[in-house]
Structures are given as structure tokens and as C-alpha cells.
Amino acid sequence: MKVYVGVDCGATNLRVGIFNLEGEIIAASQTASPLKDHPNQLAELTLDQLNMLIPEKRFYPKAIGLGTPGPLDLKHGWLLPSSNIGNLQPIDLRDQFQSEFKAPIFLDRDTNLALLGEVWQGVGRGMKDVVMLTLGSGIGGAIMIEGRIDHGKSGKAGEIGHAFLEIQNSKFKIQNLPTCGLGHHGCLEALINASKSWLEMAKFLGYGLANIVDIFNPQMIILGGGKLKHQVPGHKRRDFLTEAVDTMKKVGMKGAVDEVEVVYAKLDEMSGVYGGAKLADDSNQN
Numbered sequence: 001m002k003v004y005v006g007v008d009c010g011a012t013n014l015r016v017g018i019f020n021l022e023g024e025i026i027a028a029s030q031t032a033s034p035l036k037d038h039p040n041q042l043a044e045l046t047l048d049q050l051n052m053l054i055p056e057k058r059f060y061p062k063a064i065g066l067g068t069p070g071p072l073d074l075k076h077g078w079l080l081p082s083s084n085i086g087n088l089q090p091i092d093l094r095d096q097f098q099s100e101f102k103a104p105i106f107l108d109r110d111t112n113l114a115l116l117g118e119v120w121q122g123v124g125r126g127m128k129d130v131v132m133l134t135l136g137s138g139i140g141g142a143i144m145i146e147g148r149i150d151h152g153k154s155g156k157a158g159e160i161g162h163a164f165l166e167i168q169n170s171k172f173k174i175q176n177l178p179t180c181g182l183g184h185h186g187c188l189e190a191l192i193n194a195s196k197s198w199l200e201m202a203k204f205l206g207y208g209l210a211n212i213v214d215i216f217n218p219q220m221i222i223l224g225g226g227k228l229k230h231q232v233p234g235h236k237r238r239d240f241l242t243e244a245v246d247t248m249k250k251v252g253m254k255g256a257v258d259e260v261e262v263v264y265a266k267l268d269e270m271s272g273v274y275g276g277a278k279l280a281d282d283s284n285q286n
């Protein structure tokens with residue numbers, strides 16, 4: 001049978017999903033990511049996963065959609081030196097996949113694919129103006145405008161987690177603001193990672209949400225990522241969201257803050273795999 005394959009590979013996990021041409025997920029797997037230690041084995045490991053998922057090999061990938069952390073060079077299909085992965089040289093992802101698979105390979109940043117997945121089959125079904133934030137070890141961002149992912153000039157748009165925040169009466173003096181993985185003093189990611197409680201994290205996030213609303217006036221902001229699961233206790237998930245939204249409403253543009261829906265992702269850690277399959281499907285038909 002013909003299938004689409006969605007692949008989501010971060011610094012920690014490699015997730016692979018097989019979808020039929022109707023867009024239903026048939027099988028999925030998760031294993032350790034090779035990107036840090038053996039970056040040239042990603043395509044090979046992906047093929048191993050597919051063979052494990054469908055041992056009889058009676059499937060033919062029509063196209064593959066792959067998401068990884070940025071920054072990417074979409075033109076050449078490279079993962080450029082990334083603070084998240086630690087590679088000093090570009091990793092030639094497209095070339096790797098083309099030598100393992102006959103099917104065409106399409107690439108995008110992981111958060112862009114997570115957003116695409118959520119709009120396709122998750123919480124944002126049918127939405128057209130949506131922003132997504134993924135809170136993990138870093139904070140990823142993705143922007144959809146009128147139904148299309150905004151890539152900017154070269155695929156690096158949407159890094160909302162690195163927008164700088166200066167907040168009145170925060171506990172940080174301007175000269176000792178915390179830094180993120182890229183060394184920014186006082187960006188959203190740095191402040192959220194320096195938070196000592198879920199309540200504090202929600203407040204900082206609220207300022208980030210206000211910035212997003214003021215710039216994009218989206219219908220919906222989707223929050224995903226493992227940090228929310230690990231650092232916000234299950235019974236506080238609703239309070240966390242309420243606190244973040246209340247802060248956003250206090251400091252964001254009137255009107256726009258009332259129009260936006262702020263919600264948790266629905267597909268959880270599978271958003272990016274769904275987005276990969278959607279990218280494969282869309283790109284293959286163009």
C-alpha cells in the first residue's frame with residue numbers, strides 16, 4: 001500500500017508515523033534520536049523504524065515529511081549548526097534521506113510541523129491564523145497566516161521564544177537577567193526557564209502571549225511541549241492556562257486579547273509527526 005511518512009526528530013527523540021492516503025495514522029514508533037551522536041544515521045534509523053512497524057515491507061512511501069530543530073537551510077535541505085543539537089557543521093538531511101528512500105523528502109522546522117499537525121487533525125482544525133508555542137528545553141514558535149506557515153525569507157521565522165521581554169517589577173534587575181541557550185539576556189525562553197514555580201512561568205508566558213496577540217491578532221494560540229507536562233502538575237493545568245491568559249489580557253491590546261483562544265495542543269508529542277505527514281501530502285501534490 002502507498003503511505004505518507006511523518007518523521008519528527010529532536011535532540012532527544014525520533015518519532016516516526018505511517019499514514020494512509022486518507023490521512024489516518026496506521027502505526028507509529030519512538031526511539032532515541034541519533035542527531036547528537038550519529039547525525040548521519042537519521043535516514044537509516046528511520047528506515048529501520050519503518051521496517052519494524054511494517055515488517056512485511058508491503059508499503060511504499062509516496063513522500064516523507066521530516067521535522068527537526070532549526071535553524072534549517074530549506075533550499076539545500078540542511079540542518080545548520082544548532083545550539084539544540086550541538087552540530088558544528090551542517091547536517092545534509094535531504095541527501096541522507098534521498099540515498100535511503102526512493103520517495104521525495106520534504107523538510108521543515110519541528111515547531112512549524114507541530115502547528116501544521118494541530119491545524120490538520122488536532123485542536124486547531126480548520127483554523128487559518130494560528131500561532132504555536134512549544135515549551136520544551138527551549139521555546140519553539142510557529143506562525144500560520146491565512147492558512148500558510150510563515151517561513152520568512154529563509155525558513156527562520158517564528159522564533160518567538162527569543163523575543164526579548166522587559167517586565168516591570170519582575171524579580172530580575174536589568175543587569176542580571178537570565179540567559180537562554182543562545183545567550184540572550186531576558187528573552188521569553190530565558191525567563192520561563194528561570195521560573196521557580198508554575199505560577200511564575202504562567203505570568204511570563206502571559207507576557208509572551210500578549211506580544212503574539214499584539215503582532216499577529218491570531219484566532220488561536222496553541223501551547224505544546226514537554227515542559228508543560230513536567231513542570232505544571234496535572235491538576236494545575238487549567239489554573240496555569242487561566243493565569244497566563246489573565247496576564248495576557250491585562251497587558252495585551254484590548255480587543256485582540258478577547259478574540260484569541262489560548263489552548264493546549266491535542267496531539268501532544270505526536271503533533272510533529274502528523275505535521276510531517278501533512279507536509280509530505282501537500283508538497284507531493286504541488
Ligand SMILES: [Zn+2]
Nearest residue numbers: 162180184187
Ligand atoms: Zn533567547
